[in-house]
Amino acid sequence: MSETYGPVMTVHFGQQPAVVLVGFKAVHEALVKQADAFSGRAEIPVFMKVNEGYGIFTNGERWKQLRRFSLSTFRDFGMGKRSIEEWIQEEARYLSLMFNRHPFDPTFFLSRAASNIICCIIFGQRFGYHNDNFLHLLPLLLAPPLLLSSFVLHLPTLYNIFPSLIKVMPGVYNKIWNNSKQLKQFVSEQIEKHRKTLMADSPRDYIDNFLIRMKQESTNPSTEFDVNNLLINVSNFFTAGTETTSTTLRYGLLILIKYPHFQGRGHFELRYAAHPYVSL
Numbered sequence: 001m002s003e004t005y006g007p008v009m010t011v012h013f014g015q016q017p018a019v020v021l022v023g024f025k026a027v028h029e030a031l032v033k034q035a036d037a038f039s040g041r042a043e044i045p046v047f048m049k050v051n052e053g054y055g056i057f058t059n060g061e062r063w064k065q066l067r068r069f070s071l072s073t074f075r076d077f078g079m080g081k082r083s084i085e086e087w088i089q090e091e092a093r094y095l096s097l098m099f100n101r102h103p104f105d106p107t108f109f110l111s112r113a114a115s116n117i118i119c120c121i122i123f124g125q126r127f128g129y130h131n132d133n134f135l136h137l138l139p140l141l142l143a144p145p146l147l148l149s150s151f152v153l154h155l156p157t158l159y160n161i162f163p164s165l166i167k168v169m170p171g172v173y174n175k176i177w178n179n180s181k182q183l184k185q186f187v188s189e190q191i192e193k194h195r196k197t198l199m200a201d202s203p204r205d206y207i208d209n210f211l212i213r214m215k216q217e218s219t220n221p222s223t224e225f226d227v228n229n230l231l232i233n234v235s236n237f238f239t240a241g242t243e244t245t246s247t248t249l250r251y252g253l254l255i256l257i258k259y260p261h262f263q264g265r266g267h268f269e270l271r272y273a274a275h276p277y278v279s280l
Contacts, residue, residue: 001022007026014161044057050177069210090126091113112134115137115138115141120205136182139179187234194211200215
């Protein structure tokens with residue numbers, strides 16, 4: 001098509017126009033030389049419906065402010081507190097204990113481990129693998145990606161192209177929306193607990209930092225630091241970071257099982273890179 005229409009062309013996916021760049025020169029011009037102009041995020045109907053226009057999955061000034069704050073908070077996490085690395089090491093020990101007990105399906109254990117790292121950063125604590133609230137949370141995090149990727153339930157992709165389909169095929173969307181509502185309820189409860197115990201001079205985690213920033217900008221009418229953005233931001237971190245991480249780890253285990261001769265090499269490289277900080 002580029003031979004006919006050139007290196008920059010427009011293609012319509014249903015009702016959604018998309019710009020296609022072909023070749024290094026066009027891509028470099030757009031994404032490097034004019035990165036600011038092309039750094040926007042497309043409006044995806046599924047995400048717009050779930051997020052209601054809030055959070056880091058938005059666009060424009062809201063996206064810039066929330067992204068900048070989140071990156072800064074994650075980067076500074078651990079100053080005077082436990083570092084992310086320590087959280088990961090502790091979670092790995094819990095996961096190892098589960099692995100050494102008996103044969104198991106790694107799906108939920110890996111998801112629990114990945115989700116717990118996010119819990120540590122966002123909530124300042126991990127949850128036991130058999131905690132009732134935690135066990136209720138995990139299916140809510142795993143179900144939407146499965147629904148979005150299932151061949152039988154590819155309707156969310158069609159919905160992005162033809163949003164009007166929601167009126168005639170609401171079933172799968174209702175499932176996604178209901179899961180999203182339950183996740184938001186869980187996050188709302190955690191935010192309220194943080195409000196009641198907040199100490200402005202000693203923030204414990206991401207939520208504390210956000211609440212402090214909310215108070216600092218309470219007189220700014222155009223601030224993006226409000227409870228709606230906090231709620232959606234935290235929910236987005238969980239949905240984006242749990243299933244993706246656990247699926248990558250699970251696939252890695254499958255590869256190591258299929259090619260066992262790589263296990264020793266991988267273990268050696270980990271020991272070499274981690275020593276003397278981690279015991280393997």
